[in-house]
Amino acid sequence: MIEIACVSKAYDGRAVVSDLSLDVPRGAFCVLLGPSGCGKSTTLRMINRLVPFDAGAIRVGGEDVTRVAPEALRRRIGYAIQSTGLFPHWRVADNIATVPRLLGWPENRVAARVDELLALLRLDPATYRGKYPHQLSGGEQQRVGVARALAADPDVLLMDEPFGAVDPITRDALQEELLRIHRETQKTIVFVTHDIEEALRLATVIAIMEAGRLVQLGSPLDMLENPASDFVREFVGVTGIGLKLLAVRRVAERMRPGEAMEGEPIAADATLAEAMAEMVARRVGWLPVRGPDGAAGVITLADLVR
Amino acid sequence: MSTAAVAPGVRSVSWLPRNQVLPVLVLAAVLAAASCGFVALAPNRLMSGTPVMLWPAAGAGWCAALAAMAAALAALGFAPARRATNALAAVIAGAALFATLAAAGAAAAAPAASASATATVSLGAGFWVIAGCAALALVDALRRAEASAPVQLAVAALAVAGFFAMAEAGRFDALSLAREYMSRREIFAAAVLRHVELVVAAILPALAIGVPLGLLALRRKRVEAPLFAVLNLLQTVPSIALFGLLIAPLSALGRAVPALGALGVGGVGPAPAIIALILYALLPVARNTLAGIGGVAPAAVDAARGMGMTPAQIFRRVEVPLALPVLLAGLRIVTVQAIGLAVVAALIGAGGLGTFVFDGLGQYATDLVLLGALPAIAMALAVDFLLRLATAGLSRHLAA
Numbered sequence: 001m002i003e004i005a006c007v008s009k010a011y012d013g014r015a016v017v018s019d020l021s022l023d024v025p026r027g028a029f030c031v032l033l034g035p036s037g038c039g040k041s042t043t044l045r046m047i048n049r050l051v052p053f054d055a056g057a058i059r060v061g062g063e064d065v066t067r068v069a070p071e072a073l074r075r076r077i078g079y080a081i082q083s084t085g086l087f088p089h090w091r092v093a094d095n096i097a098t099v100p101r102l103l104g105w106p107e108n109r110v111a112a113r114v115d116e117l118l119a120l121l122r123l124d125p126a127t128y129r130g131k132y133p134h135q136l137s138g139g140e141q142q143r144v145g146v147a148r149a150l151a152a153d154p155d156v157l158l159m160d161e162p163f164g165a166v167d168p169i170t171r172d173a174l175q176e177e178l179l180r181i182h183r184e185t186q187k188t189i190v191f192v193t194h195d196i197e198e199a200l201r202l203a204t205v206i207a208i209m210e211a212g213r214l215v216q217l218g219s220p221l222d223m224l225e226n227p228a229s230d231f232v233r234e235f236v237g238v239t240g241i242g243l244k245l246l247a248v249r250r251v252a253e254r255m256r257p258g259e260a261m262e263g264e265p266i267a268a269d270a271t272l273a274e275a276m277a278e279m280v281a282r283r284v285g286w287l288p289v290r291g292p293d294g295a296a297g298v299i300t301l302a303d304l305v306r
Numbered sequence: 307m308s309t310a311a312v313a314p315g316v317r318s319v320s321w322l323p324r325n326q327v328l329p330v331l332v333l334a335a336v337l338a339a340a341s342c343g344f345v346a347l348a349p350n351r352l353m354s355g356t357p358v359m360l361w362p363a364a365g366a367g368w369c370a371a372l373a374a375m376a377a378a379l380a381a382l383g384f385a386p387a388r389r390a391t392n393a394l395a396a397v398i399a400g401a402a403l404f405a406t407l408a409a410a411g412a413a414a415a416a417p418a419a420s421a422s423a424t425a426t427v428s429l430g431a432g433f434w435v436i437a438g439c440a441a442l443a444l445v446d447a448l449r450r451a452e453a454s455a456p457v458q459l460a461v462a463a464l465a466v467a468g469f470f471a472m473a474e475a476g477r478f479d480a481l482s483l484a485r486e487y488m489s490r491r492e493i494f495a496a497a498v499l500r501h502v503e504l505v506v507a508a509i510l511p512a513l514a515i516g517v518p519l520g521l522l523a524l525r526r527k528r529v530e531a532p533l534f535a536v537l538n539l540l541q542t543v544p545s546i547a548l549f550g551l552l553i554a555p556l557s558a559l560g561r562a563v564p565a566l567g568a569l570g571v572g573g574v575g576p577a578p579a580i581i582a583l584i585l586y587a588l589l590p591v592a593r594n595t596l597a598g599i600g601g602v603a604p605a606a607v608d609a610a611r612g613m614g615m616t617p618a619q620i621f622r623r624v625e626v627p628l629a630l631p632v633l634l635a636g637l638r639i640v641t642v643q644a645i646g647l648a649v650v651a652a653l654i655g656a657g658g659l660g661t662f663v664f665d666g667l668g669q670y671a672t673d674l675v676l677l678g679a680l681p682a683i684a685m686a687l688a689v690d691f692l693l694r695l696a697t698a699g700l701s702r703h704l705a706a
Contacts, residue, residue, distance in 0.1 A: 071615070
């Protein structure tokens with residue numbers, strides 16, 4: 001869906017992104033991960049041409065981005081940023097309606113879309129439609145920011161540390177919502193963060209960057225099990241790696257299908273970390289598992305470390 | 307409220323008034339009534355008058371009324387700080403303001419004052435202090451009562467209407483200020499109009515030039531320092547000097563280009579005055595444009611760009627509305643400044659209210675000076691008040 005081919009960018013002779021190539025397939029949740037100053041934000045902003053690149057090519061949906069007027073390109077791509085960038089002088093509904101109105105949608109279609117998106121982000125349309133951004137909590141503002149990015153139903157969503165400025169509990173809830181929306185809409189998402197836990201939780205594919213270069217591309221599990229360099233190993237975190245592995249693997253991978261036992265079952269797509277937390281809380285060494293298609297099984301404490 | 311938050315180690319003093327402003331204002335007014343002349347009597351308009359205190363000048367009735375209102379206001383300073391208390395204080399302060407005006411009119415109309423046809427009664431220091439205290443008490447009470455914009459507008463309209471009603475009813479006719487007005491009634495309206503014309507003719511081009519200059523400084527960082535160096539330099543030239551400096555080049559221009567000369571461009575008259583007013587207005591306009599647009603949250607502009615707004619759409623829909631409070635504050639500053647400076651412009655024959663001021667100074671007729679100065683002050687206060695209300699309304703709307 002997004003092809004980045006040999007792209008470079010320098011500011012005043014200082015390379016920020018060097019010869020970067022990256023393919024993001026349709027429906028992927030790609031997280032650009034790395035320390036600050038590694039060029040991940042610049043890479044994201046080159047996709048919708050907020051930052052012009054010096055060399056290489058970027059294609060979105062097969063089309064060279066430099067062949068389209070930048071405004072037209074950006075209206076086709078959702079965009080959400082850290083401090084939300086909500087317009088403080090516009091109501092929630094007007095904020096969400098920004099791109100549809102730029103595209104000239106008729107007002108009744110805009111209004112219907114606003115309500116649909118508020119409902120998707122679990123904000124009651126009647127309550128929130130008419131509020132101003134300053135009347136919302138940080139988490140609600142961020143939900144509106146995501147709704148606004150989704151407004152014109154773009155195929156691609158660019159998110160630049162969208163949950164960087166909210167408290168951990170709100171961030172956790174927002175990540176859950178974003179995963180659900182990704183599952184339901186199958187958008188192609190490019191998401192920038194420096195938070196490894198966030199990347200492991202959200203990504204289907206992680207691109208780790210260091211000093212403007214792509215150093216490893218792979219699944220969250222790859223990053224933990226086969227770090228490509230000492231930098232990746234260190235960045236992903238030497239300490240607590242076992243807990244991170246538990247947070248990435250799913251119960252379905254380790255369960256014993258067919259077996260059954262009494263008790264409140266855990267979902268098969270829960271992480272092993274969640275299963276362990278459940279066992280510790282219930283003071284048991286096993287849990288019944290319920291699969292998505294009704295298939296059942298059992299997972300034990302020993303299965304977690306197998 | 308003032309005694310609620312007390313620094314550690316300082317005991318809360320319960321006998322201090324809750325609203326210290328009211329008793330202080332009342333005290334100042336009482337001291338002024340006891341020590342300064344309320345009006346001044348002079349045998350003719352060119353002589354300086356002898357002061358007459360409030361009691362003998364206005365008579366027992368007005369004195370008793372004013373004393374009662376002063377006592378009530380002072381007492382309200384000790385009342386619990388409720389909205390009703392402050393609203394009542396505002397009503398009494400407003401009544402006191404009108405009573406002071408009426409007392410001055412009555413003092414002038416008293417038989418002792420109108421003994422001879424040439425005798426004049428001008429307003430004394432006592433009047434100004436008492437009226438000023440009443441006005442301040444009114445403003446303070448409205449602020450404490452957290453009066454909404456419509457209420458503030460209504461109070462201002464009521465005050466203006468009350469003043470004109472009293473003037474229409476002949477309450478002030480015996481005052482020398484009113485006599486100066488009467489003898490110049492024909493040219494007074496024209497002078498006010500000319501004053502407004504000068505200000506508008508200066509502000510509109512100043513906006514048309516200053517706003518783009520501010521934007522230029524914002525978008526081209528290299529321009530900022532030299533541009534503001536020049537504008538700052540202009541601001542430091544004394545107004546009379548600037549008017550004078552413009553005489554030679556403009557008269558030359560008026561002679562060299564007869565078409566411009568026919569339009570009134572010359573060394574004296576409105577043209578140099580308007581040009582000087584424009585030059586003075588450029589700095590505040592450009593600076594507030596730079597500060598206002600430059601102060602718009604970068605995230606909002608980034609989001610607007612990222613969603614595909616064109617630069618013109620970003621400017622119109624995001625930057626200008628968000629910078630409007632600062633832009634309006636700039637407009638308020640330059641308008642108030644231009645109203646004041648336009649008074650001086652009368653020196654180079656530009657007309658306006660300054661004509662009365664300089665005529666009065668030349669004749670040593672204080673009341674004629676006031677006839678020019680008071681409307682200019684009223685105009686500046688009105689602009690300040692209205693634009694402040696607009697700015698406050700917008701800021702509340704945009705509160706982040």
